Amino acid sequence: MMLEIKDVKKRFEDHMVLDGISLDVNKGDVVAILGPSGSGKTTFLRCLNFLERADSGQMFFEGTRYDLNTAKKSEITALRRKTAFVFQSYNLFLNKNVLDNVMLGLTLGSKIRKQDAREIAVEALRKVGMAERLTSYPSQLSGGQQQRVAIARGLALRPDIIFFDEPTSALDPELIGEVLSVMRQLAEEGMTMLVVTHEMEFARNVSNKVLFMENGHVVESGPSHDFFNHPASSRSLEFVNSLSNFA
Ligand SMILES: Nc1ncnc2c1ncn2[C@@H]1O[C@H](COP(=O)(O)OP(=O)(O)OP(=O)(O)O)[C@@H](O)[C@H]1O
Ligand SMILES: [Mg+2]
Incomplete structure (x- = not known):
């Protein structure tokens, strides 16, 4: 296992934004992080790179343990040397x-x-x-x-891993494809990626795992093929259907 994320919790005042999110990532995995607006997807990614401090949670990355609440600056610097973050706004x-x-x-x-x-x-x-x-x-x-x-x-x-937070959602529709095709190429070359996205074709065709979140909870987590072809819960099915209609 390249990355093991255990029980991440985060609240903003009295709002529980992440209520125990766990995820296992193998080398070469492309994980699509899906869920409605406000479900905590961005906050989750930000906690993993310490752009946001979780209230609790553990992460094991390439054999090193990180406490998502108490990690020291030196640990964070070491972690960031092995990770990259691509935001919706390019920040150039x-x-x-x-x-x-x-x-x-x-x-x-x-x-x-x-x-x-x-x-x-x-x-x-x-x-x-x-x-x-x-x-x-x-x-x-x-x-x-x-x-x-x-x-x-x-x-x-x-x-060793790239986190993407809705990398195409600020783009005009005709420009989305060129960015997704770069990401697809990276995936084919074996890059490990966690991708928050609303692009269902990308999630379906490129990701091999899905983490579907709602209200700070994991609704379903597992192989993309299962999620899209026989979702485990009625909520997942409803979500997949709503997005297929949208596309
Ligand atoms: N800095 C903050 N202070 C207070 N509340 C916040 C803060 N950041 C996020 N939230 C709240 O946490 C919840 C989850 O936000 P988050 O941005 O993680 O959702 P998301 O799943 O990425 O949504 P979207 O699909 O719209 O990007 C939302 O209710 C949001 O209002
Ligand atoms: Mg977001």
């Missing part, structure tokens, strides 16, 4: 070009040689089909292109 530096945006994560606080960082960055940009746009600025790119640069920025760090 607008005053830096594509190459610099991707190189920045490599050179900041690291002794890597500039030339080496450049090579790694260009390779990551090639992977997402953006190697021709090294000197463009974010404002000169479409949303889909900006998100692909953001993915390259994560890839350049050579993470």
Whole structure:
């Protein structure tokens, strides 16, 4: 097991947002995290990377134990070296070009040689089909292109796992496909990914596991094939049907 997440709890004031979420992730898994708005998906991902402090919960990642409530800064730094996070909003530096945006994560606080960082960055940009746009600025790119640069920025760090929080939901419909196809390619190459998404075709065809949440609880968790073809609960079935109609 690459990542074992146990019983994550988080409340905002009197609102229990995560009420005991657990998940097992093997190397190469693509986990689609599904659920209605407000079910806690973003909060869950943020707790795993300590962008948010859980009230309680454990995580075992590549043999190391992390307490999601009490982990120290040094532990968090070590964890973040092996993980990458891709947000709905790309969070690129607008005053830096594509190459610099991707190189920045490599050179900041690291002794890597500039030339080496450049090579790694260009390779990551090639992977997402953006190697021709090294000197463009974010404002000169479409949303889909900006998100692909953001993915390259994560890839350049050579993470063992990538967390995506609705990476395509800010995009115009015609730009969604190019980002999903980059993600599909990463999945095919064996990258381990946790993906919060409303893209049911992606969840159905690319993910191998589903975590379906509602009101801070896990409704169903297991192989994607089972979730989509014979969901275990009537709530899952209702959710799958509502989304199929939507698409
Ligand atoms: N910083 C915060 N302070 C108070 N409440 C919060 C905070 N962040 C999230 N919440 C609440 O926690 C609940 C879960 O939010 P979260 O963003 O995790 O949901 P989500 O499943 O990602 O929803 P969506 O699909 O809309 O992105 C919501 O009711 C939200 O209002
Ligand atoms: Mg969210």
